[in-house]
Amino acid sequence: MNIPEPDDHLHNPDPKRDRHYDGGGHVFTSRGIANLGCLFILAAGMMMLFAGYPIYSHFTSKRQTRQGAFNFGGTNSTGQVPKIPNDIGLIDIATPESALTKKSHVDPSQEWDLVFSDEFNVDGRTFNPGDDPYWEAVDLHYWQTNDVEWYDPKQATTKGGYLRLTLNTADPINNHNMSYVSGMFCFTGGLIEVAVQLPGSSSQPGLWPAVWTMGNLGRAGYGASLDGMWPYSYDSCDVGTLPNQTYPGTQTPLAALKNGDPDHNDVLSMLPGQRLSACTCPGESHPGPVHQNGSFVGRSAPEIDLFEALIDGNRGQVSQSAQWAPFNAQYAWDNSSSNLYIRDPTVTQLNAYVGGAFQQTSSGLSFTDSNCYELGSGCFTFSMGTYPGSSTDTVTWGLKAAGLGPDVATEINARPIPTEPMYIIMNLGMSPNFAHGVDFTTLQYPATMLVDYVRVYQPRGAHNIGCDPADRPTMTYISTYPEAYTNYNFTLWGTPQYNQTQPKNRLNGTC
Structure with a gap:
């Protein structure tokens, strides 16, 4: 019991030793500060992880777009909803009953049904990604046509029963180094009727x-697509x-x-091939x-x-x-009288x-009513059908x-x-491409294009409003290459940006 053990000195009181080590202590020691600092760093990290980061990401990250498509609320931009059941919610309740059907001008006995409408009667709608059930505005520069404006979602609004697309001057420092800002958005349809008041005079x-x-x-503004x-x-x-419409070698x-x-040494085509x-x-x-x-159906973005x-x-x-x-x-298409219709040659x-x-283009030029502009009064109704003939108030021309x-x-062969x-x-x-020699600084700003309504019609018994129809699917392909449809910095499909390979063409002997 009296045999000493090696750690006895740790348990034996020693007043002199205790006074030396325990007396004169300090609250703020280097070790204490280090411990508190460690606790502070841990607490700050936890706060950033569970509070700071969610707040930061909410205000800085962009919500997932609808793969660049702006159709029936985007619900079918990639075909994630293959069919829209019973056309629920696609016809605006403000659409007048008289507009629910249209008679075909080609065959007046045929009626076309309204399958979608938007009358834009609700003020204050916004069109950022996810804001609106039907439309989405883009946020990009449309470089393909050398535009001088930046398309910004805030330039697309509704007021007074109209969709308003406004173009205005802007400080380049706050507008992606561009002096003008405007609005643009998209939708899917078959035969479309749009009532528009044109901007300016x-x-x-x-x-x-x-x-x-x-x-x-294809996505307008997204070059790779x-x-x-x-x-x-x-x-x-x-x-x-094939590239340039020529056989290799x-x-x-x-x-x-x-x-x-x-402008290209009289060569017919500079396209890369389909x-x-x-x-x-x-x-x-x-x-x-x-x-x-067993051969593929040719697909494209016409x-x-x-x-x-x-x-x-x-x-x-x-x-x-x-186009x-x-x-x-x-570039000479067959515009003989059997293929071409012009209602009034003095107008069109x-x-x-x-x-x-x-591009090859078939285009008709028609004079407008000078009153149907922002600085005048009234509206035009424009409509288009991809079926034979059209269902317009006044048919201007057709092919x-x-x-x-x-x-x-x-x-x-034929281009269908x-x-x-x-x-x-x-x-x-x-764009200077479309208005040669114009001094844009002399225009009156802001300039606004008003859209009174958009209505989409299809022949009775032939409704097809999906973006991923069985005979022309799009969903899987777009989902396979999402960057081509969401990153406007990818201007080409291949190198040096997106780096995707071109599908092999059997006429090149590569199968």
């Missing part, structure tokens, strides 16, 4: 208001699917090398479907313009057009511009599918009237 050129449509496999897709409308496997057909675009063509090799990435012979407004001298005009690829020799005439190295039939000189699911785009912009 009918005597002052410079503004570029437009309502137009594009196939759902359009590369090799716009403005094709083609379902044949021939030289029309042969420089044929000859019509593709002469009498083309004078990316999703009927020549696509089996097993390559393609949205489908396939023909009975464009049809309800109108683009311009000024000719001191008189307003609208161009109503369609095509591949191209006829000399064919556009002298027929195309260039990146038949045979006008874009086969072309022997360029060895291509687009069968892709389309979405509609409404925008107000400015």
